Amino acid sequence: MTTMTAGLPPAGNAQLRTVDPAAAVARTRPRTTGAETISQTLIMAWRALKKMRRNPEQFFDVTLQPLLFTAMFAYIFGGAISGNVHSYLPLLIPGIVAQTVLTTCMSTGVQLREDMEKGVFDRFKALPMARIAPLAGPMVADLVRYLIAAGLTFVMGVIIGYRPGGGVLGVLGAIVLAIFTGWALAWIFTFIGTIAKSARSVQGISFLFLFPLTFLSNAFVPVTTLPGWLQGFVKINPVSHLVSATRALADHGVVTGEAGWTLLACLAVIAVFAPLSVRSYRRRM
């Protein structure tokens, strides 16, 4: 074939015989190091941030939900639960923070599932890279989303009259705790993302977890108003601990034992679901 090869010269007539297999074999390393894993995770986070910037509609849920839910819940339930909107806010705002952070971490799983179906994941699998990096990278990028969700909820609360008694430091503490909790719980949804058949089914399964966790908690109502059997579940629900800890921080500026329980629950979730996710991701290939 006498094809014109303008513009696509043979790969390397400048450096003939530059590839030396024996040297390449000698250079190989048996596994990724910790430093490589961290650097690869950060590169995957860079990729996820690029994607977020190019698809700004991904931010709809983390911007609209806190604004809408805060206003809606405050004006609808305020009078019924606390007598008036203003006195309901210290109870409600930390609850909404917990709820929005949880719904945000659900989309981590959905997006991972969508992402894994793309061709580029075939290349990630063929590369000598840490198997946790494609999972952990997007989760690092998602910290931005949790920050927006938690921050906007407080801003919206302040606009409609919430005056956090814990001051700036208390609110910041509450935001950091909520972000960490969101990040830890996201491993559950990442795991669901690696086992589910489609992005749609990830959403379905996730809602099954999410609704009982957020609504069967002390996020929106005082626990004492609930029937006794329900109180039992609400008290062991980790979301209740997060909400109580957030309230103590934002409303009173104190770190309580609830914060400790929340952290402990988070660590337990990571310890269980991070290895499960990596294993299931590895098996899928």
Add this chain to the structure above:
Amino acid sequence: MTDITAVDAVGLVKAFGRLRAVDGIDLQVQQGEIFGVLGPNGAGKTTALQMLATLLPIDAGQARIFGVDVAREPHRVRQLIGVTGQFASVDEDLTATENLWMFGRLQGLRSADARAAARRLLAQFDLEEAADKPIAQFSGGMRRRLDLAASLITRPPLIFLDEPTTGLDPRTRGQMWDTIRGLVAEGCTVLLTTQYLDEADQLAGRIAVIDRGRKVAEGTPDELKASVGNSTLQVQLAEGADQELAVQVVRKIAGAEPVLTPESGRMNVPLDTADRAADVLIGFRQAGVAITSVNVDKPTLDEVFFAITGRGAIAGAGDGDDPHPAGTGTSEADAGHETVLEVQ
């Protein structure tokens, strides 16, 4: 040690449920050669390649890449190979430069080195103008080139190419061939799968023919084609013509066994040169065998297949072949039939 075998696979097996997609394949690829794995869709080519590239677990058998065991040390193997699949595995949301930079960084290059590698590859693959465009705007040929470029960032000594030119126009295909030859000139070893005998012929030094998960033949392109002749005379006999007589004429004049195709009254005659076609046709006229159409062509993969396995290669392709030959005189489709052209 400069002559460790690039790919050394023995008895590879991959089963999906009850289907044995790869059913005991041996492959030996020497350093610096282009090795072609030829076969129709669903023959198990891609599955075999994915096992060698650590993308699928090996169910049975053993594979070594430059002496490194694929099942036991996949991480090492991944540092020795570049893989380009049938579908472009680059990130649609990133630009060409960002893609190459990211893959370079993921393989341990420093940011500046990754950027330099990206620039070098984009120039080499004629993608400079598209460097900062999102991949979504790329043509099929550009995607393929970027995909191949992404496999070459760390200059791996072994490149797997899964049907590198399927779906490309002839000009782009020719460019891709030149690029692949260039890789070998650099010292790379290439293992490629293809459906096109033509492509295997142009590129590969040796070819393995795969069918239904088994290797049915192996040899140089010349050896492979010799089994079906360099040229093929396709004849459609007129209705009522004496098929037996036609077969005898062919045997006498061409000194070859005609291959009866599934359509009744149709036969392919392997020829050493196209010139011999006239002799056969004259023989038909003298013997009184009536024909309705004649065609002389290069042998196709389908014919190589037909000759080797005794049945049509690409089911459903071409003119709707029945998988089982209608005529008599052809060897029955027997699955275990193996024609090894070269014993390694």
